[in-house]
Amino acid sequence: MPLTKRQKEILTFLREYLKERGYSPSLAEIARYFGIASLNAIYKHLKVLEEKGFIKRLSNRARSIRIVEQEVAAEHMVPLLGSIAAGHPIEAVANPEEIPVPESLLTKGNNYVLRVEGNSMIEESIRDGDLIIVERRDFATNGETVVALIDGQEATLKKLYREDGRVRLQPANPTLFPIFVEEDRLRIQGVVVGLMRKY
Amino acid sequence: MPLTKRQKEILTFLREYLKERGYSPSLAEIARYFGIASLNAIYKHLKVLEEKGFIKRLSNRARSIRIVEQEVAAEHMVPLLGSIAAGHPIEAVANPEEIPVPESLLTKGNNYVLRVEGNSMIEESIRDGDLIIVERRDFATNGETVVALIDGQEATLKKLYREDGRVRLQPANPTLFPIFVEEDRLRIQGVVVGLMRKY
């Protein structure tokens, strides 16, 4: 059951009030908060919210509103923003589609997905066609695998280590040699947090 | 049912609006966003979107648009049966847990998941800790990547080719040499259909 704007506002207020104070507000308090003069307006809003299943209340009981927690079905839809091939710029698509990603592969942050093109990252155990899940941020701690642009042009996907004012990009494969770049030539686009492959 | 350009734009706008605000826009708001003067244009677009099954709405109800999530969004629970390390038997756990796997990585058949231990399959771009999704069957067609037991003991994970009465197990990495075994020493446990990795 969808909510209207006002209903949503009131539900949000109820959530916050309950979280902060531990008990629910009276109709008068809700009315005062929204600058509404009549309790009846609030009363009707609460009635609708209850009908739509967002709250529960005991009749005639003061401050008896409870919030019904939605099992928001934990939407795991994440945008597939485009494709990445080592040595090329990241290619974004105009209207990114949303694809399902298991919650276990996501982080708290802002996640997106890139399709890997070519086998240039095979040394990181990443193959053509793989989908990598990335957390969008512009910094990384030592040892994290980052999606980064060198000189704003070449995309790369390597483990990052900072040392003596420069950055070492270390391939996952220990037999390969690392790349060293100055900090200011590197723009971190995100940190790799997961991978999906379809055979 | 395919969408036109405009219909897709509107659907995208609805998705974003709903995601950000938690309630649906009014027809007037949609019209304003697209610079359209008449509500009727919006009305007809919504009608088409509903007929094509992309949204649902309640008649005469304000802000009552709901997005019908495509079934592609579904995730299925698949049992994590145990772990596999090349050269060892597959190690099954007693009470397999069920983990969510996006539908896109599953097949019609009977699927299960194995956790990869060790980096012995690094040449197949499969690393320690990866989860592989397997379709359970005892046969495979040429070129499929199979989970198989040699002599009932050693697990392996390679591309399979039948030739002149024996079986060639070809590593994904073309620089490595294939293994040849007699048909009757090999027991196919399933075919790899997907992979998930958490960093």
Added chain:
DNA sequence: TGCCTTTTTTCACCTTTCGTTCACTTTTCT
């Protein structure tokens, strides 16, 4: 028990927002 306070519930009525429908025009695509 009866009284007071706080809070919810109900009434009749009003205003604004919103969805729906009409007849008609313009644009886009084949």
Added chain:
DNA sequence: AGAAAAGTGAACGAAAGGTGAAAAAAGGCA
């Protein structure tokens, strides 16, 4: 050129949101 898709502008009715006052219930307290 013709059909489908997209858009115009105005009118109307229904739903949502709100007013103000009064009644009814619940709980605390002397």
